[in-house]
Amino acid sequence: MPLPVRFICGVFVGLATCVASAQVAPAIAEKSLKSSTMDGQAKQEAAAFVQAASTLLRSGDPTQVRRGREAYTRTFSRADVSPAYRTAFAAMALPSLKEVVATGNPLQGINAIESMKAFNSPDAVSALVEQASPTKQKSASLRLVAASGLGPAIRQTDLNTAQADSIVKGIATYIDRETDWMTLAYEIQALEVMSTSPRTSKDGQATARVLEASAIDALVSKLRKGTAAPDTIRAVNRSLSLILTDQLGATDAAAMVALKKALEPSFAALRELAKSPPAGSDAAPFTQAARLAETLQRTQLDTKPAKPGRRPGATSNSPATR
Secondary structure, eight states: OOOHHHHHHHTTTTTHHHHHHHHOOOOHHHHOOOOOOOOHHHHHHHHHHHHHHHHHHSSSSHHHHHHHHHHHHHHOTTTSSOOOHHHHHHHHHHHHHHHHHHOOOOOHHHHHHHTTTSOOHHHHHHHHHHHOTTTTTHHHHHHHHHHHHHHHHHHHBBBBBHHHHHHHHHHHHHGGGGHHHHHHHEEEEHHHHHHHOBOOOHHHHHHHHHHHHHHHHHHHHHHOOOOOOOOHHHHHHHHHHHIIITTTTSSSSHHHHHHHHHHHHHHHHHHHHHHHHOOOSOHHHHHHHHHHHHHHOOOOOOOOOOOOTTTTTTOOOOOOOO
């Protein structure tokens, strides 16, 4: 007769190790995932999932922590999960994940934030906005992890005007306090994605464009005054590149004209910075920023309805690239 697992573990590898390794990853029934409602049984199933995943995420074993994250990402990365179920489940899971971030070690916190990214629900996007805030999350590494998930989550989430306003204004309240250029770049990218995403309301898109221009102007102003680290220019470069690649073909030409006009002070300042970059800094990113600004400024936009076969918002002349 085979020996019980508990006995084998106790003798050969230690009971604690065995219990951890025997932990079964939680799962949700297919029927529940595709349902537009969550009945009592489904709520119990979801609560059990959250509890089991939390136990894994709080483990001292990195392998178990990773299994906790994968339980969420494997389940909610599927496109066939009902949006209503995502929203209901996220409401149940987010408090537990936030608690792991607040009380766990860095590894546990990172995996909890990575789990939040999988939900693609308005509440989950708001949770990422909160975790990316330097006023609420003191760990620079955790802020970076959260900020990197904002754009992809926004792209996959339906946001009405009120939700979009809350998210974009949440980012705007703290973006000027961030000092890490890569985190800044991801935050501006989130505004960029929101300004073009068809899943964001038109009013939300317009608000995002205004605050995107404001964020870029603020960074350039700090660089000109010497109050921002020189490598912040990399966030500006990435942001201007995204406008050129994403907005020219997806944004109404009149809105693009307004965006370019709002950025004119930045364009002028970037030309000056290219001529005289901060002392001791790498001049190349400043030169690149000035070229991107010139390309965007020289791009001709047609405010008339686009003709068949023409890219919306652009004239027959290709954007300047030199």
